[in-house]
Amino acid sequence: MLKAMLKVRRVPIDTHSENVAFLRRDCTQYTVEGLRALAKIEVHGGRRHLLATLNLVEANGNGAHALLGTDELGLSTEAFARLGLPAGAEVSIEPAPPPGSLESVRRKINGAVLTPDNYRAIIEDISDHRYSRMELAAFLVASAGFMTTEEVLALTQAMVEVGQRLTWPMDMVVDKHCIGGIPGNRTTMIVVPIVAAHGLAIPKTSSRAITSPAGTADTMEVLCNVTVDLDHMRHIIAEEKGCLVWGGHMRLAPADDILISVERPLGIDTQEQMVASILSKKVSAGSTHLLIDIPMGPQAKVRSQVEAVRLRKMFEFVGDALGLNLEVAITDGRQPIGRGIGPVLEARDAMAVLRCDLDAPQDLREKSILLAGRVLEFDPAVRGGQGVRLAREILDDGRALAKMERIMAAQGPAPVLGLQPGPLTRDVVAPADGVVVNMDCARLNHIARLAGCPMDKGSGIDLLQSVGDRVRKGDPLYRIHACRPADFGFATAAADDGIGVIVG
Amino acid sequence: MLKAMLKVRRVPIDTHSENVAFLRRDCTQYTVEGLRALAKIEVHGGRRHLLATLNLVEANGNGAHALLGTDELGLSTEAFARLGLPAGAEVSIEPAPPPGSLESVRRKINGAVLTPDNYRAIIEDISDHRYSRMELAAFLVASAGFMTTEEVLALTQAMVEVGQRLTWPMDMVVDKHCIGGIPGNRTTMIVVPIVAAHGLAIPKTSSRAITSPAGTADTMEVLCNVTVDLDHMRHIIAEEKGCLVWGGHMRLAPADDILISVERPLGIDTQEQMVASILSKKVSAGSTHLLIDIPMGPQAKVRSQVEAVRLRKMFEFVGDALGLNLEVAITDGRQPIGRGIGPVLEARDAMAVLRCDLDAPQDLREKSILLAGRVLEFDPAVRGGQGVRLAREILDDGRALAKMERIMAAQGPAPVLGLQPGPLTRDVVAPADGVVVNMDCARLNHIARLAGCPMDKGSGIDLLQSVGDRVRKGDPLYRIHACRPADFGFATAAADDGIGVIVG
Structure with missing residues (x-):
């Protein structure tokens, strides 16, 4: 086939996770209008190739500096990095058919139940950045229409398989996760040191906030470094049993991050997608025992006992099928937990609880003890019903604070020191x-x-x-x-x- | 409220119908990461304002010319034109909540039946370019899940109300429309001159191709001008009764064009959306009598008699409620109609039929006569069952060709003369x-x-x-x-x- 060559150029625009290519409308080598309607192009250069959505660039009529030459192909920041060629390298383009798995999305729109193979193909294409945000929205909304429990399992398994999966030397690796929606509520920063002080391994990877004011990674980063590579993390776990690091660069269920980037702005938050998202991340992180916290309240994500039980059963079904030991705690979600909302203010609250300050927020303290107690009961050596008492003891005698200080020291200093509440x-x-x-x-x-x-x-x-x-x-x-x-x-x-x- | 000012600048990127704003990640006036997660911003300048999706621009680390300054707000080509301020004008920005009608879209995702008021609000927001392509996809897929016939009617009415509606001096204004999918099949260019030669008004507005090889407007443009303003179109109809012009600049059901720009690449083609799209355009164009052509075949849009009848009934229900006289013809959709696929080749076929050339494609000729006959029977003066005979007569005695030549002369010369099949x-x-x-x-x-x-x-x-x-x-x-x-x-x-x- 005849190939017209273009010079590749980085266009410094962050197009989220979508690859975008830019071509002059008056490009001489290609009939760009024809390409535009097809929407996706395949870029070839050397042995590398990339799928991208094509945007057309106008010639700058007003004499200003043109964004691109007529013989250039622009690529958005991330797309340029993914292609991995130097600026000016020669590339050719060709119209690309939409990702093959979109046919399954179309069948889902029409009401079909998809097979595990269908989900695998969809998740592979999503992880390879072959879906536009529009196509991601179509998949998410079609799935929000209905998914069988078996489909939720298939989706979760596909998300785990397409990504890295951590393994740990110990038999029991515990974790806790809250489904979110409650301001403050930074219990993880108290539960992890209690559990680690007891001696259970809890290698916690957390996310940064996407649409909430703070994620656990954002809040922990007020106190210490959270960008820790896997070798360093393994070392910390061997020494301290616990850590609190950012999981975003570990390629754990990478399709999940891409789906979330569309789910959140659209406000799609179905139980099915929540279960697949949370459990794929936890299985990928190598957890064997997991406590899920479901806050229930009139403005929480889960608003009634019926909803809470339905969600609990879905977590149990998928968790069991994946070989997880999974427990669910339904908690009070009627108001914020703790006083602060925002990283510095939430870090202050968590440290006050760990220090057993008299004016520490009691709701945050009690909820953390409750959750830590449930996690401790995963330990066969803990007598049934004694988890909460044990958690309270570890917190009150200062072992949790000491453990937190050792974890912080092991992770290294915060990128910015001495952060204070905004003036x-x-x-x-x-x-x-x-x-x-x-x-x-x-x-x-x-x-x-x-x-x-x-x-x-x-x-x-x-x-x-x-x-x-x-x-x-x-x-x-x-x-x-x-x-x-x-x-x-x-x-x-x-x-x-x-x-x-x-x-x- | 404190307002930090930015200078507005045109960024010559065609972002389809979506408004996109560009801001430097190292912009000093705004916390851009916070804005990004909110995804939409409202741009204010003087008394003008605009809703846009925010993309972040990186500082160009390699010393190349920066796309934007740190004190500038870039706007995509169409967004810049819509805001209507000169380059360098001061604007402020603020985070914008998502369009209010998205709440209805979320309810539709969850299975609700929406009210006519809900559809009106959605279509107004879409027409005002307040939906991103991702949000448009969410609406389309949610609607593809299910829509009641009453919802199809409400959507159609909303699309008509939000846009221009043409009126004509004659009581009877006829039209024909094919649901598409069959290559070639350029019957409109033969039906219009037959019907106009008989004396019925047929002010035909056609689209350009979006994902097909040619629209009627593209094909007619091989022969004559099709970019005709409304006054000129009225004059041609008064003189000739018929015309074949491009409808894209007339703001007829503008939300439909925006929805189609997402439907087509996603391959969403439900009967409900098809009915709303076609009938909103036809009612907006002032048609009183409409013939719908539904080709049926194993690779056509409609593949069985059951589907064809379901679609026919939906057209009839919505058409009747809108006061249209609507007829449906179910035709042979098993193969292309005519020989050419592409504007020049299809124009050649249509002219061969109009000239009654011996080697003109007989399938195109016979199908055009059949459809023209059905349209002619809308005329009370035509005896029942005589339409086809009459259409054949008008074609065979040269009146249709003469009418076509008068219409072409009235519309003016083609933008490019003497086009030939590609070499x-x-x-x-x-x-x-x-x-x-x-x-x-x-x-x-x-x-x-x-x-x-x-x-x-x-x-x-x-x-x-x-x-x-x-x-x-x-x-x-x-x-x-x-x-x-x-x-x-x-x-x-x-x-x-x-x-x-x-x-x-």
Whole structure:
């Protein structure tokens, strides 16, 4: 076949996880309009090739510097890196058919039950960045229509198989995971040192926030380094039994990260996709025993006992089929846990609990003890029913704090030292006398995000009251912290629109 | 609220119909990572504002010319035009919540039946370019799950209401529309002059090809101008009763064009969306009487009588509710109609039929007469059952050709004169002796697209055999025409992979 050659060029645009190629509309070698309608092109250079979505670039009519020459092919930042050729290298392009597994997506749209092989093909194509965000949305929405429990299992298995899978020298590797949605709630930073101090291996890999104000990785990073490679992590686990590191660069179930990048902005949050996402990550991380925390409340992800039980059973079915020892704890999800919302403020709360400060948030302390107790009971040597007592003892006698300090030292110093709550503050006050009857978790998360979370780690919300507290008009309910004037403006304006706390 | 100002700049990238804004990752005024997760921003400048999806631009580390300054906001070609401010004008940005109607999309994903008000809000947001392609995909796939007939009606009505609606001075305005999928099949260019010659008003607005090798507008543009404004179109209809113009710039059901730009690449083609798309366009164009052509065949869009009847009833239900006089013709969709696939080759066939050339494609002639006859019977003055006889008469006595020539003269000369079939040709031959038993419409369309259709109007496929013809090994089955070497390479390589014709 005749191949017209183009020079490859990096176009410094972050197109999320989608490969995007740029071609001048007045490119002389190719009929670009024909390519555009096909939407996807295959780029060939040397022995390398890449699938990308084609965007057309106009000639700059106003005499300004052109983005691309007529003989160039631009690639977005990540696509350029994935192709791995130097700038100026010669490449050819050809129209690419859509990924073969899209045919299964179309069948799913039409109501089909897909086979494990279908899911494998879909997840392989997604991991290889062969799906556009539009195609990812189509797969997610079609799956949200319905999935059998067997399909959830097949999807989870496919996500595990396409990615790295960690193994550990010990027989028992425990973990805990919360399905999310509750502001604060940074129990992991307390559970891990308690469990590790007891002697169970808990090599915790956490995510950074995607649409929440803080992930555990963001919060731990206030205190120490979290970007730890696998060899270093193995060393820490051998020495300390526990760690709290960022899992994002370990290629654990990589398709999951790509799916989440579309799920979150669309607000798709089905139980089926949640189960596949969480369990694929945990199995990939080498866990053998897993405690799932399902907060239940009127504004939580799970709002009723019926929903909670349905979700619990789905976790159990898929977990059992994957050979996990899985337990589910249904917890109180009616309000935030702890006082801080945002990395610095949440790290402060967790350390206060570990230090057994008298004014440490009691709800965070008690929930952490409860969860740690459930995890400890995975240990055959712990007498049934004694987990909670044991967890409380490890926390109260300072072993958990000592373990946390050793873990932090082993992971290394934080990238930025001495982070403080953001200096721009505003107290949001009670509009009337009364009792705090409700805190809207979604609204408080939203305001904290606008204040700069999770990027500006000192930004966020510090809660000064809890549900049930009696307040007088003008009493502060919470304090907004921000680091930049524009973000401070966004957050305070949002609080003016709706404070997210009902006093009645 | 504090507003940090940025200078607006046009980034010459065609992002289809989606507004895209570009901001440097190292922008000093805004915490861009926080904005990115929110995905959408509202751009304010003077009294103008615009919703856009935010892409982050990296600083160019290699010393090359930066795409944007740290104090600039880039806007994609169409977004810059929509905002309407000069380059360098000051703008501020703020995080924008997703379009309000996405909440209805989420309910649809969860299985809800939406109200007419829900559909109105969705279609208004789509027309205002407030949906990303990912969000459009979510709406389309959720709707593809199921829609009640009442929902199809509500969607159609919303698409009509949000857009321009043409009115005509005559009581009866007729039209015909084929649901598509059959290569060639350019009957419209024969039906319109027959019907107009009889004296019925048929102000035909057609689309350009999106994923097919040629639309009627592309094919008519080989012969004459098709970019006609509304006043000129009214004048032509007053004089000639018929025209064949491009409808794309008339804002007829504009949401439909946006939905199609996502439907086509995803291959979503449900009957519900087809009915809403076609009928919203026709009602917007002011049609009172409409003939729908549903080709049925093993590789056509409609593959069985059961499907055809279901689709016919849906057209009838929605058409009746909208006050249209609607008839449905179920036709033979087992193979291409006519010989040419591609604008120049199809225009050649249509003119051969109008001139009553002895070697004109008889299948195109007979199908056009049949459809024109059905349209003519909308006229109360035509005796029942006499439409086909009348259509044949108007074609055979030269009135249709004369009318076509007057319409072409009225629309003005083609933008490029004297177009010929592409000079690069290759004959694809029979692999064995036998009878042509099948022609794969989708495969032939695909090869014609690769050859350069519809942009290079002379490119495409010229069929040299029909289903049922007896051939010997080596006899040419069809000829590929292309204008550019790269396209010629793509098309011939695709034909090498599968010729799309079965000889058995």
